[in-house]
Amino acid sequence: MDQSSKVLVLYAHPGQRYSKANEQLTRVANGIRDVTFVDLYAEYPRFKIDVATEQERLLTHDVIIFQFPLFWYSTPALLKEWQDLVLEYGFAYGEGGDRIAGKLFLPVVTAGGPEDFYQPGGRNNFRLRELLTPLEQTANLCGLRFIAPYTLFAALRAPGDSRLERHSAGYEKLLQALRDDRLDLEAAAELPVLTAETLPIREEAKA
């Protein structure tokens, strides 16, 4: 019997023509067994989200990933619309709303600013993890296990140096580890954000 987990990547980027980083991450995610990659802006260019299809997708996967660029400290509009419509009362939360409880939830974020912008006194004044607390609490309410966001800071400059290569290689390992249950969730919980350098991945699946 197939022991591996099914991974769902929900990708939301309205300005894909400008995004080198996400283009590369997308290529990576598309090539991995048992990873379903969904380009939400391609599927719903006029924002008419098919709630039933989306809920069915959630039910048939074990790990849910939001892959998106940080827009005004939040998700792009379509991904917000997706949350508003798909995470229904009675499905994802509230009475009888335990249909996706117990699954894992991971944001995969590209941020324009460098890491030192995201701290008290920095330009953005809050840590990235803090800025994403709405998403984290959404996951909590839905009974999803929140994993610290896998983050590429200064994403606009990343293609110029080797960071993008490392980040996308790390993304590949992360997706495979989630599929094979090799991510050390306890260790990951200690970290404010996950980066290519700090991924707590085991060699073998937990017994």
Add this chain to the structure above:
Amino acid sequence: MTGLLFQAFVYLCAAVIAVPVAKRLGLGSVLGYLIAGIVIGPLLGLVGSETQGIQHIAEFGVVMMLFLVGLELEPRNLWNMRSKLLGLGGLQVGLTILLVMAGAMALGQPWTIALAIGLVFSLSSTAIVLQTLNEKGLMKSDGGQSSFSVLLFQDIAVIPMLALIPLLALPELAGHGDGHGGGGHGGGDHGAEMSLITGLVGWQVALVNIAAVAAVVGGGHYLSRPLFRFIAKAKLREIFTAAALLLVVAIAFLMTLVGLSPALGTFLAGVVLANSEFRHELESDIEPFKGLLLGLFFITVGAGIDFGLLFDNILAVLGLTIGLMLLKALVLLGLALVFKLRGADQWLFTLALAQAGEFGFVLLSFTVQNSVIPADIAALLLLVVALSMLLTPALFILFDKVVLPRLTRDQEREADEITEKGAAIIAGMGRFGQVINRVLKSNGYDTVVLDVSAEMVEGFRRFGIGAFYGDASRPDLLHSAGLAEASLLVVAIDDVERTTEIVKHARREQPDLHIIARARNRQHVYELYKAGANDIVRETFDSAVRASRYALESFGVHPHEVEKLVTVFVDHDRQAIRRLAALYDPDIPVFENEPYMKLAREIEKEIEDTLSNRSPDAHETVKRAWLPPGNTPD
């Protein structure tokens, strides 16, 4: 031939001049016709005794009018009216007969003559009252409905009255009467010559009557629709009109053959056909005939007034007329109070029915023939009937100018109620109209649907859609479909010119109506815009836009990018139409309209440049979106 043409010329000429003038002066069309009649008859002497003969033909207008009234009245509504019909109608006729009879006896008439006079005067003028109520849009009000109930009862009551009158015959007059048994209303005199019931005893007559009514109801219910469908398939307007006329004439003929009122028969046929999909078409076909014949009838009433006799007995006639109208009004007012009519409705009911009517003429000539009333008295009474009819429009004016202003507030509230009921009229149920109808219906909005294909209409009706057969470019059909009360008109027909015509007409009639029109092409958009449509939809534009989206996607452009590009194109195009509309001139073909062509070429280049990335600010709308910080569009 020249005689006939001369007569037609005189009558039409009088009507064409007098009626618009009367309407302009706020007197209503009925008074206009009456005055026209007085002018060409007693005043100028252009027409003479032949008016009597014409009047018999013209009375057929009343028959047609009752057919139309029946069409507006579904069987269920008729049943709901039964208490008003019998109670209000019965009491009005009964009380008026008794009081008029008492008055006549007080003036020294023997009881037989007094009773006959009571019968004559108890009736009101269906022609004048219904015509005026319709003209003023008061038919649906409580007062209008009550008036209609009474008129309908009177139409039915004429039949037993005609049976009763011969029994009142005075032996001393009998020698003079010719005993000619003219009967009924309208074509009655002709029917009497041919009859199915001569020589039958009472119960057989009853049986024949029941069979005739059953034939009208059953035939109307089961035969008329397949028949009309068959005729409609021929797609010849005049044949459908002929069929509609044939229907009315045939029923009137059948009714007179069996001694029933033709007006009653056609009314019943109308009620039976009220649910039919051909209702609006029948209405618009019969309407002009009814209007002309009724007009002719009113003219003959005016022309028939014997002014010599009138001036010789001016005081007596005036006294009798005013006395009669007061008496009738009192009875009506009393009934209005008993039946709880309020405010304006009470006064409408009282004033509208206070005259004697065209049935009075019929009964009077019948009483003379049967030696019930002496001819000299009958001549005076005839003047009273005519004069009271002549005064009726004045009473309506009294209602409009004196009663209504005092009760304005009530009336305004009534008007609001009607607008709330406003539904959508969809003209044309092809591929375009059907979608709109389905969306409106599935969201609980009422629609009235018109289409020229009888087969389509039949199909829609099977689906429970209220579809009617008819050509929506005919103003009269739009009116019977409820243009006056509608809040939305969707013109979804194929034909370019007709669409524009409908929009123009509807906008003229209903300045507040919301009109959505289907346009063939850009030029048509400009025309519809000038015609006054609120929303104009190019019939293939949106589907072409969708197809072009698919085209771009097929080249691998990201769907969201495609959406943005196409949105830019649509915005550009719509702006272009607005700019070009200002230069469009319906009198100049576009290809000869230089400024228009120049702008059109400029705009075409703009769009092309924008979308093909050639111009300096190309793609700007698209590129600016979600541009990363610090970047400029490349």
